[in-house]
Amino acid sequence: MTAVTEWGVALRILVETAATAAFALSGVIAAARKRLDAVGVCAVAFLCAFGGGTVRDLLLDERPFFWVRHVELLWGVLGLAVLAMLVMRQHHFDLTEKAIFWPDALGLGLFTASGVHQALAADMPGLVAVLMGVVTGVLGGVLRDMVCNEIPAVLQDHQPYTVCAFAGGWVYLGLWQVHSPGWLALTACVAVTVCLRALAVWRNWTLPPWRS
């Protein structure tokens, strides 16, 4: 197992923070598009930012939760949501579908990597680790869609989303098993996930239809 150095811990916190911020932003944008009230926007931001990671920690029986160890994340998301609301009120943004794309894709990649990493560190078998990564990455977005009263995009539109996280997870697992350094596995996993997702949207890839 790759030695978890001080440096590795710092990197993990950075990844978690970036993923949290990315998903919180995607939550704020989604809530704004649905014209929820101020409390609703904060609630969706929280759910989106902490949903995936909390379920991951719950399934891996890892306590305390990462947002209990790093309370500043909670304050950060609260601040981000309020700030975003103030900024959006003053400047007029076009909240198109696209505005949500990059934070969402980035959060997906980062959370997938963190999920796989944590499951492997807890000595889970390979397939379980990859699935844990997928759950961590996908769940925040699924909860966001459910609360905003939409059918989760993951299941409905025929674009690859979960599959990207799945591929990224296997990349992480593979690199982990050949004992490559942690930052490489992490970067590769995020890069593969985000690039696949971007390619899928850009090239308009679709999943094979159920019945021809």
Next chain:
Amino acid sequence: MTAVTEWGVALRILVETAATAAFALSGVIAAARKRLDAVGVCAVAFLCAFGGGTVRDLLLDERPFFWVRHVELLWGVLGLAVLAMLVMRQHHFDLTEKAIFWPDALGLGLFTASGVHQALAADMPGLVAVLMGVVTGVLGGVLRDMVCNEIPAVLQDHQPYTVCAFAGGWVYLGLWQVHSPGWLALTACVAVTVCLRALAVWRNWTLPPWRS
């Protein structure tokens, strides 16, 4: 930390029981308004009464659950649901929106207090404790609305609800930190939550709109 005396334990059980009964009743009324069948009414009553507290215990890793320690609560809710169904069948009640208000507000206040208390007793940081209180208080109602196939009222109508629990939670935290006796913190938290909620509905307060 305030010494948890025998007396404090008794008070906590009383609060938990009252909150459970209040939310169970609100669940029965909501299910009755939706004309669910007998099993559905019981299921909604259970979900409503035990949902918030179970998630709280799950997040705080507190085992056994409070309804395992006090199985009589389960029997109580079952009895309450059956009794309420029998009574409602014989006497005609107008199940207006208002019928649900008082049990709901009271349950919100009591569960918020119990959530904050338990999180503080588990040495959680302040903000986490307040959020845990809010989750405990709000989740029962959210689950009730979701199962009854309505968009959770918390997010949809622009009336303060979560905010009341949030305010009550901070009151509890403040009084806890100046080492005031437990019953005072509890009463103040419940009073603030319920009064704010009643005021909000009575005076027709609304949250600031998203965009002017």
Next chain:
Amino acid sequence: MTAVTEWGVALRILVETAATAAFALSGVIAAARKRLDAVGVCAVAFLCAFGGGTVRDLLLDERPFFWVRHVELLWGVLGLAVLAMLVMRQHHFDLTEKAIFWPDALGLGLFTASGVHQALAADMPGLVAVLMGVVTGVLGGVLRDMVCNEIPAVLQDHQPYTVCAFAGGWVYLGLWQVHSPGWLALTACVAVTVCLRALAVWRNWTLPPWRS
């Protein structure tokens, strides 16, 4: 308590496997009827097959999860979903309501038995054990319906479903308390649940209406 012999462990694994397969199949059929994409079908199959058991393990604080201890179950469900998709693509099946009935009823009975058993083995009180069995049995189907964007059949149609699991659970509990052998309690519980469910659908039993 009945001694948990080697033989008992083997039986439990068999039951869990059969229940998982039955529910996975019902998930695939439900997803196919909704014409979800390939990823959606797999996701629904997983949710359906592992949802109830995971919540059971979570509530009973039993780690590792049964799908971590038996990773081959994960591979099995994945394989089953892919196979079912391939077969369904080539041969035309009429995916009527009925196609889902037997796997669903069987999964309900098997999971109920396994839930009650595990709760009793963890020294839970009787009522808690029965409810745990009901949750284990019912939740997979509820999650399936929710994800497929239908109101859970359990609450909506006035046919007994939860009640069957409830009755089966009490049968298990009763036989357990008179120290009858494990296989008898298990078989009786499954038989009662499945038969009641089949009778309910065949004879068109309905739950008492809410108001006459």
